[in-house]
Amino acid sequence: MTLTGRVWRFGDDVNTDVIAPGIYMKSPLQELAEHCLESVDASFASSVQSGDIIVSGKNFGMGSSREQAAQVLEHLGVAAVIAPSFGGIFYRNAFNWGLPAIVCAAVNGIEMSQRIEVDLAGGSITNLDSGISVASDAIPDHLMGLIDAGGLVPYLEKKLKD
Amino acid sequence: MQQTIAQKIIAKAAGADYVSPGDIVTCAVDLAMIHDSGGPRRAKPILERLGVGVWDASKIVLISDHYAPCVDAESAAILKLTREWAAEHNILNFYDQQGICHVVTPERGHLCPGMFAVGGDSHSPTGGAFGAYMFGIGATDMAGVLATGETWIRVPGTIRIHWTGTFGPGVAAKDMALKMCAELGMDAGDYQAIEYGGDTIAGLGMMERMTLANMAAELGAQTGIVEPDETTAAYVQSAGADPGDWQAFRSDEGADYLTTHDFSANELEPQVAAPHSPSNAVDVGDADKAHIDQFYIGACTGAKLNDLEMAASVLKGRHVAPGKRLTVAPASARILAEAMRNGTMQIIMDAGANLLPTGCGACAGYGVGTLAEDEVCLASTARNFQGRMGAKTSKVYLASPYTVAASAVTGTITDPRDLLGDAP
Numbered sequence: 001m002t003l004t005g006r007v008w009r010f011g012d013d014v015n016t017d018v019i020a021p022g023i024y025m026k027s028p029l030q031e032l033a034e035h036c037l038e039s040v041d042a043s044f045a046s047s048v049q050s051g052d053i054i055v056s057g058k059n060f061g062m063g064s065s066r067e068q069a070a071q072v073l074e075h076l077g078v079a080a081v082i083a084p085s086f087g088g089i090f091y092r093n094a095f096n097w098g099l100p101a102i103v104c105a106a107v108n109g110i111e112m113s114q115r116i117e118v119d120l121a122g123g124s125i126t127n128l129d130s131g132i133s134v135a136s137d138a139i140p141d142h143l144m145g146l147i148d149a150g151g152l153v154p155y156l157e158k159k160l161k162d
Numbered sequence: 163m164q165q166t167i168a169q170k171i172i173a174k175a176a177g178a179d180y181v182s183p184g185d186i187v188t189c190a191v192d193l194a195m196i197h198d199s200g201g202p203r204r205a206k207p208i209l210e211r212l213g214v215g216v217w218d219a220s221k222i223v224l225i226s227d228h229y230a231p232c233v234d235a236e237s238a239a240i241l242k243l244t245r246e247w248a249a250e251h252n253i254l255n256f257y258d259q260q261g262i263c264h265v266v267t268p269e270r271g272h273l274c275p276g277m278f279a280v281g282g283d284s285h286s287p288t289g290g291a292f293g294a295y296m297f298g299i300g301a302t303d304m305a306g307v308l309a310t311g312e313t314w315i316r317v318p319g320t321i322r323i324h325w326t327g328t329f330g331p332g333v334a335a336k337d338m339a340l341k342m343c344a345e346l347g348m349d350a351g352d353y354q355a356i357e358y359g360g361d362t363i364a365g366l367g368m369m370e371r372m373t374l375a376n377m378a379a380e381l382g383a384q385t386g387i388v389e390p391d392e393t394t395a396a397y398v399q400s401a402g403a404d405p406g407d408w409q410a411f412r413s414d415e416g417a418d419y420l421t422t423h424d425f426s427a428n429e430l431e432p433q434v435a436a437p438h439s440p441s442n443a444v445d446v447g448d449a450d451k452a453h454i455d456q457f458y459i460g461a462c463t464g465a466k467l468n469d470l471e472m473a474a475s476v477l478k479g480r481h482v483a484p485g486k487r488l489t490v491a492p493a494s495a496r497i498l499a500e501a502m503r504n505g506t507m508q509i510i511m512d513a514g515a516n517l518l519p520t521g522c523g524a525c526a527g528y529g530v531g532t533l534a535e536d537e538v539c540l541a542s543t544a545r546n547f548q549g550r551m552g553a554k555t556s557k558v559y560l561a562s563p564y565t566v567a568a569s570a571v572t573g574t575i576t577d578p579r580d581l582l583g584d585a586p
Binding site: 013015017018021022023025026027038039040058059062063064065066067070085087088089091092093096097140142151152153156157160 | 186199200204208211212213214229236237240282283284286298299300301302303305306309310314316348349352353379382384439526527528532545547548549550551552553554
């Protein structure tokens, strides 16, 4: 599976409180999504487009287990999140929502608004602006199964039927 | 093969004799703890879509704490849905606004050494204080557990954090936790298992161990576990549960650790973490004299009975500084009752505190006690991420209940030892 998209670039330790702010957690998803990452980049929620890819520093999604952090990104059309490491709960939540979370140590050369191509199965990320390719960690098979199914719920739906 | 306690519990839950770090295994879940925010309101549509009920109601503990007390029609509806779901699925272990899940679950005897437990909240590592392997998962993951009774786990390596020595008066486990965040960083845990040990830990009561295990989340670990001992067994028994064969759940001599970090409690100073990360912690003497609007003693991390007693030891005979507010939200109804019985609450209220109902409330910015734009809070909670406690321009400093209470008296960040040694 290959994804091509425009990059949103963030720093280290982006936490789930800023991805899905607590004061909007009881609001409908659409309203919560409007405040996604607003304290980090006020333009993100209104400007992000379907197919865009987040490239971040280490420990993306640390903190609260609220899976709305993964859900709002998926809702806003984010196609994948790439980082050198992830908060462990967010990492699981992302795949449960069919959002690939890709571990890649070599994100330094990737800048805001560049276009990249991500080969999920092959484990590579190509910067289409600079032409440079870097390796990413392979997505474990059982998590690739969740991506293929479209998330944990459709995966379980099929499993329970079989 | 020698194993750590984390490996032993996961192996048991996976039905294996031995598991290696890095293995991906499916485990049977002994306990699933859910709350009103990530629980029924998220699980209900998923279970309905899957056409199944819960796998075993007796292994589910449901606690309304995030939207407790409700403050508007939306939060009231969430609590109502939670009650209706509990009735529909015959969840007998349902605690409606009786306190915060991480505190109520062990308090009511639902946690025992050796359990493989999941919680629908990131501070679920708190259960590690009881020698359980307990970790947080998201709501869809949890719905999968509720439907099937199992979940996958990548067997973690174990990081040993070894504390020796004794900390002085006015210093607490919260200071140990903040010190570790500063020294090791927010991703030191690498989603592995932290095992806390050493004579300092052995000498701590269960409440203080809970604070350490709780903030394993801030270190980025999957859980923070303390090997069970007589102290654990006594607590579990007093909560009405059977500690079982707790001696079996200890790490073997010669078990393999990813790394070991050594800390000394002897020199530990009270810590204060500036916004917006617990890893900003410094000794209280080096903390900036920030303007503070609200002093908050609350949350699973910082409002257990001993936390309230720490605050009272500083507040006794004193009063909150003019123009400041000290807000206190006990971590459970039982804790509040006990603090009323033993005089702790009287001291806190005489000092001019305002009391909030038990619940997660202000800590997560969900309910009562939240911050307005540009307001600053000094809190005994675990997290001070940007906007965590309310408006996005609000700020949070973190400290122990001692330090929060002492600072509320003077109106600015203050070393609690200055007041403890000089009782009025």
